[in-house]
Amino acid sequence: MKKEFLKGLWNQHPVFRQLLGMCPTLAVTTSAKNGLSMGLAVVFVLFFSSLVVALIKQIVPHQVRIAVYTVIIATFVTIVDTFMRAQFPAISQALGPYLPLIIVNCIILGRCEAFASKNGVAVSLLDALGMGLGFTWGLFVLGSVREFFGTxxxxxxxxxxxxxxxxxxxxxxxxxxxxxGLLVALMNRIEEWKS
Amino acid sequence: MEKLILIFISTVLINNFVLSYFLGICPFLGVSGKIESALGMGMAVTFVMSLATGISYLIYEYILLPWNLMILQYVVFILVIASLVQVVEMFIKKYSNSLYQSLGIYLPLITTNCAILGSALFMVTRKYGFLESVVFGFSGGVGFSLVLIIMAGIRQELEDADIPSVFKGAPLTLIVAGLLALIFMGFSGLISS
Structure with missing residues (x-):
């Protein structure tokens, strides 16, 4: 159980190891704050999409599963987007179209397809949480480095x-x-040192 | 007409989808090893993107706006794209088996290619008309193909280069993309607004 949560934080880190979800990763990390907000939005969508997918996996026909998952994800993204626009208009403005673009973020569809659709609810939620938080710290680090040098x-x-x-x-x-590119290379270097 | 040409030039060169909006990075990192598959992928994306942006415009303007259903915008757009990709996949499978083999796993991935949903979303925020939307989708696809092909060419050359092991693969591709983005910034003086 613990392993499923921890793997997203380092060994199978979505940004630095699997290079998933590149579009928001690169686009919104002009500052640490934007990176953090995007990361948390992804945690929310990933958590609830995994929950729903793990619950309904038995009743979804195999051929249309991707379309069903995408609609589930789009629903949760609409919720986040509406919430952000009402509560945090400045952040919503800064993230622009990249917030709705979470729908096509391969991390979310990838976790739903590769994990939540094959595993139980509790494990899927841990997996989603680990991957989401891994994504968040990746974005935060990237945003911090860019903000530090850029401003x-x-x-x-x-x-x-x-x-x-x-x-x-x-x-x-x-x-x-x-x-x-440099951060991914650094991660590779750390792995080389460890082994 | 003048406006359409401006949209074309600015979308292909100045505000390139890959290099300045970061849309479609996943296929850009994944498929861009061979020039032929880059070309095939580029054509598939251009085709789907022009159609998807046009159809999304019609649905947005004539169904969502009059009925005040903007909240369904994302769900509707993604369904349009997913069905279009299915059609294109069946079409390619029937008429060009070799292209189908070489694109393999990447065809269904066009659904989650953010460039296509991105162009539909940009079309809404920029308040384009129908023709402008189609041209915008088309030029976005052309820009995507252009960068994908340039990248494939560079990567073919890089295969013989002696690079440090930690930079092999994705890190090097990202750094090359960064240099390309710097080069493409040179086009920004092309249109004076």
């Missing part, structure tokens, strides 16, 4: 001295690819 602060708290000339490219699209 000199993390979570809008100034860290570099006032004379620091920010590397604007880091918060532009190019920086997203470069930083993620």
């Amino acid at each position: 000199g602060s993390i979570l809008s708290i100034r860290i570099m001295p006032a004379g620091y000339d920010p590397l604007v490219a880091m918060i532009l699209p190019a920086g997203a690819f470069l930083v993620l």
